[in-house]
Amino acid sequence: MPHLLEAISLKRLFPVKKDGQTRQLHAVDGIDFHIAPGETVGLVGESGCGKSTLVRLLTRTLDPSDGQVRFRNRDIGLVRSRAMALHPQRKDIQMVFQDPTDSLNPRYTARQTIAESVRLLCGLRGAEAAARVEEAAGWVGLPLALLDRYPHQLSGGQKARVGIARAIVSRPALLVLDEPTAALDVSVQTVILQLLERLKQELQMSFLFVSHDLNVVRLLCDRVLVMYLGRVVEAGPTDAVFHAPAHPYTRALIASLPGGLAGGQASAADLLVGGDPQSPIDPDPNRCRLLGRCPRGLARCGEVGPQLEDIGGGRQVACHYPAVVQHVRQ
Amino acid sequence: MNALSNPLLEVDRLAVEFRTRGGTVRALENVSLALAEGETVGLVGESGSGKSVLSFAAMGIQDAAARITAGAIRFAGQDLLAKKGAAMKALRGREMAMIFQNPRVALNPIRQVGRQIEDVLARHTDLLPAARRARAIECLAEVRIPDPERRYAAYPFELSGGMCQRVMIAIALACKPRLLIADEPTTGLDVTTQAAIMRLVRELSAERRMATLLITHDLGMAREYCDRIAVMHAGHIVEVGPTEALFAAPRHPYTERLIAATPVGAASLAELAAIDGNLPDLRRADLPACRFAERCPRRGAECERPLALAPAGASSATHLIACHRPLTAAATEARHAAFA
Numbered sequence: 001m002p003h004l005l006e007a008i009s010l011k012r013l014f015p016v017k018k019d020g021q022t023r024q025l026h027a028v029d030g031i032d033f034h035i036a037p038g039e040t041v042g043l044v045g046e047s048g049c050g051k052s053t054l055v056r057l058l059t060r061t062l063d064p065s066d067g068q069v070r071f072r073n074r075d076i077g078l079v080r081s082r083a084m085a086l087h088p089q090r091k092d093i094q095m096v097f098q099d100p101t102d103s104l105n106p107r108y109t110a111r112q113t114i115a116e117s118v119r120l121l122c123g124l125r126g127a128e129a130a131a132r133v134e135e136a137a138g139w140v141g142l143p144l145a146l147l148d149r150y151p152h153q154l155s156g157g158q159k160a161r162v163g164i165a166r167a168i169v170s171r172p173a174l175l176v177l178d179e180p181t182a183a184l185d186v187s188v189q190t191v192i193l194q195l196l197e198r199l200k201q202e203l204q205m206s207f208l209f210v211s212h213d214l215n216v217v218r219l220l221c222d223r224v225l226v227m228y229l230g231r232v233v234e235a236g237p238t239d240a241v242f243h244a245p246a247h248p249y250t251r252a253l254i255a256s257l258p259g260g261l262a263g264g265q266a267s268a269a270d271l272l273v274g275g276d277p278q279s280p281i282d283p284d285p286n287r288c289r290l291l292g293r294c295p296r297g298l299a300r301c302g303e304v305g306p307q308l309e310d311i312g313g314g315r316q317v318a319c320h321y322p323a324v325v326q327h328v329r330q
Numbered sequence: 331m332n333a334l335s336n337p338l339l340e341v342d343r344l345a346v347e348f349r350t351r352g353g354t355v356r357a358l359e360n361v362s363l364a365l366a367e368g369e370t371v372g373l374v375g376e377s378g379s380g381k382s383v384l385s386f387a388a389m390g391i392q393d394a395a396a397r398i399t400a401g402a403i404r405f406a407g408q409d410l411l412a413k414k415g416a417a418m419k420a421l422r423g424r425e426m427a428m429i430f431q432n433p434r435v436a437l438n439p440i441r442q443v444g445r446q447i448e449d450v451l452a453r454h455t456d457l458l459p460a461a462r463r464a465r466a467i468e469c470l471a472e473v474r475i476p477d478p479e480r481r482y483a484a485y486p487f488e489l490s491g492g493m494c495q496r497v498m499i500a501i502a503l504a505c506k507p508r509l510l511i512a513d514e515p516t517t518g519l520d521v522t523t524q525a526a527i528m529r530l531v532r533e534l535s536a537e538r539r540m541a542t543l544l545i546t547h548d549l550g551m552a553r554e555y556c557d558r559i560a561v562m563h564a565g566h567i568v569e570v571g572p573t574e575a576l577f578a579a580p581r582h583p584y585t586e587r588l589i590a591a592t593p594v595g596a597a598s599l600a601e602l603a604a605i606d607g608n609l610p611d612l613r614r615a616d617l618p619a620c621r622f623a624e625r626c627p628r629r630g631a632e633c634e635r636p637l638a639l640a641p642a643g644a645s646s647a648t649h650l651i652a653c654h655r656p657l658t659a660a661a662t663e664a665r666h667a668a669f670a
């Protein structure tokens with residue numbers, strides 16, 4: 001199947017000052033991945049590892065330092081972020097931002113916010129547009145009585161739902177969600193997750209779903225990408241990765257869940273050792289980024305930076321000493 | 331433990347309304363909640379139930395459209411509602427601090443984050459400037475911001491969402507307040523960072539007897555860190571009790587539904603159950619005495635009678651519910667054994 005979206009060696013560096021010198025912070029440091037039509041991909045990794053930066057590159061609200069973003073096989077990475085607002089692909093890639101308060105116009109009511117999306121992206125006006133707005137509000141479980149409120153008159157979770165309604169109202173081919181459920185209570189979260197599932201079944205919508213909530217990723221996503229300091233360290237079908245994580249970082253993440261690793265308690269060998277994460281500023285390319293926190297790290301990890309390699313079963317891992325994975329036949 | 335004998339914060343039959351063009355939103359009604367020193371109380375409940383409105387009221391920060399129409403708020407015996415702007419401002423930051431739900435908006439976008447911590451220290455402590463800088467860096471390290479010396483000089487837009495959130499937590503904790511109101515402090519943070527921050531809060535509660543009101547949608551976290559839990563629905567507190575009792579045997583039907591909607595352990599999305607219905611429109615003139623009644627499977631004729639929090643049983647003076655047809659302790663205990 002052709003890819004809907006593809007990232008090729010995608011990079012974004014930010015210049016920062018350190019000890020009086022300008023150096024480069026490698027927020028996204030050479031990422032390759034793709035999303036198929038109708039696929040839900042989860043993106044996980046600790047705070048500051050580059051998830052939002054990656055998302056902004058993909059939705060073209062931030063320009064890459066290097067690499068390509070291809071959408072339906074066309075390079076949209078070269079479209080300047082400012083020009084993207086008018087680009088024909090705009091309607092097909094929509095985004096739900098991490099902080100709903102930050103991303104809503106304080107002078108627009110919820111209705112106006114969603115309606116603007118309908119007008120700009122779908123070219124609809126009048127009664128037809130109004131119907132679309134109310135339909136989207138219904139989808140996200142936002143009571144119609146709240147549509148005429150301004151952001152400051154809404155609760156955190158209500159604002160989050162306005163942000164989601166605005167993004168899905170144009171029925172994009174790809175919806176990128178950055179921590180969409182963080183502000184939602186469990187009940188609303190259930191409504192939203194079941195909605196995404198329905199949009200996927202009915203409209204073949206694809207999702208990139210950024211979340212710290214591994215329970216939600218496990219339930220929602222077909223595939224998962226695990227990021228660590230600007231790189232993808234493991235990728236594969238969600239069930240397989242959760243059942244038998246190969247990368248030491250993924251193992252540590254999953255070991256921290258209440259259910260823990262399949263087949264019993266996490267052993268000390270699965271937890272990260274103390275130690276601070278390495279700096280994302282001009283990192284040594286010949287050194288594994290997890291070294292120093294990795295329970296397995298050996299000499300080779302300080303000499304050769306591991307690359308993402310196929311390990312079968314649709315899985316990839318960037319580690320010299322991954323956990324041995326037995327492929328479960330689906 | 332009787333929290334009510336000598337509370338640090340006491341919210342007493344509070345009512346808050348918002349005037350809007352579409353009518354008056356009755357956001358809080360008859361809300362009573364007390365926090366003792368050193369105690370951590372969880373405040374949970376559906377989105378829009380009034381958790382943030384309650385915390386803003388306690389901090390004395392309010393929307394211009396807000397009216398406190400009844401009740402009182404006392405902090406260490408002082409009447410907060412009688413305090414004027416400057417007196418309230420002096421309390422905020424030093425004695426009581428709040429972690430807001432929307433971190434990026436709460437930070438000053440054009441000031442280095444380390445300086446923002448120093449500003450708080452300058453206002454509320456007598457540390458000298460040089461010591462303030464060192465303390466600010468220490469605060470950043472305490473919330474596990476890597477490379478805190480460098481991050482001291484960062485502007486909010488240069489930080490990730492989770493880092494901004496942690497800076498806000500650092501600001502709130504910088505002066506070691508006596509009361510912390512934390513509105514969804516760790517959502518969006520990974521479990522390890524979340525645990526580190528909650529450890530920090532716990533240390534301050536143990537060492538300095540800080541009281542914490544922890545607002546969260548994460549019932550697992552509430553259960554782990556809170557001594558007591560208060561459950562809100564549509565501007566009412568419907569149940570409050572010691573954490574273990576409340577989880578083991580929720581007595582209000584709403585609490586029970588809330589616990590059942592938690593995804594931990596679910597095998598598929600289809601298995602998750604959203605709570606039926608929506609919160610009632612809080613502008614309605616005919617809001618029922620029990621605002622959950624219209625969604626409640628146990629509703630009966632008596633549910634139209636006036637309602638207030640009352641002890642859930644003869645044996646439990648600390649477990650209160652506002653319900654005419656509560657679940658029996660034995661029935662829910664059996665059902666929730668699985669969740670534990």
Ligand SMILES: Nc1ncnc2c1ncn2[C@@H]1O[C@H](COP(=O)(O)OP(=O)(O)OP(=O)(O)O)[C@@H](O)[C@H]1O
Pocket residue numbers: 014015016025026027045046047048049050051052053054098280487488489490491492493518
């Ligand atoms: N404009 C900028 N200037 C300098 N550094 C930046 C900028 N934007 C992001 N960064 C840095 O890039 C790194 C990745 O940030 P990003 O927001 O992508 O993280 P994240 O994975 O989304 O984290 P979180 O889970 O906390 O939201 C961080 O170290 C951040 O400080």
Ligand SMILES: Nc1ncnc2c1ncn2[C@@H]1O[C@H](COP(=O)(O)OP(=O)(O)OP(=O)(O)O)[C@@H](O)[C@H]1O
Pocket residue numbers: 152153154155156157158183185348349350355357375376377378379380381382383384393395431612
């Ligand atoms: N300025 C305002 N004008 C009108 N209504 C308001 C205003 N501020 C809040 N509300 C309403 O009051 C109710 C309670 O809001 P609050 O922000 O306290 O909810 P919450 O429990 O914190 O929810 P969440 O978990 O989503 O943050 C909501 O229905 C909200 O829409």
Ligand SMILES: [Mg+2]
Pocket residue numbers: 051052053098178490491492
């Ligand atoms: Mg982010």
Ligand SMILES: [Mg+2]
Pocket residue numbers: 155156157381382383431513
């Ligand atoms: Mg809130």
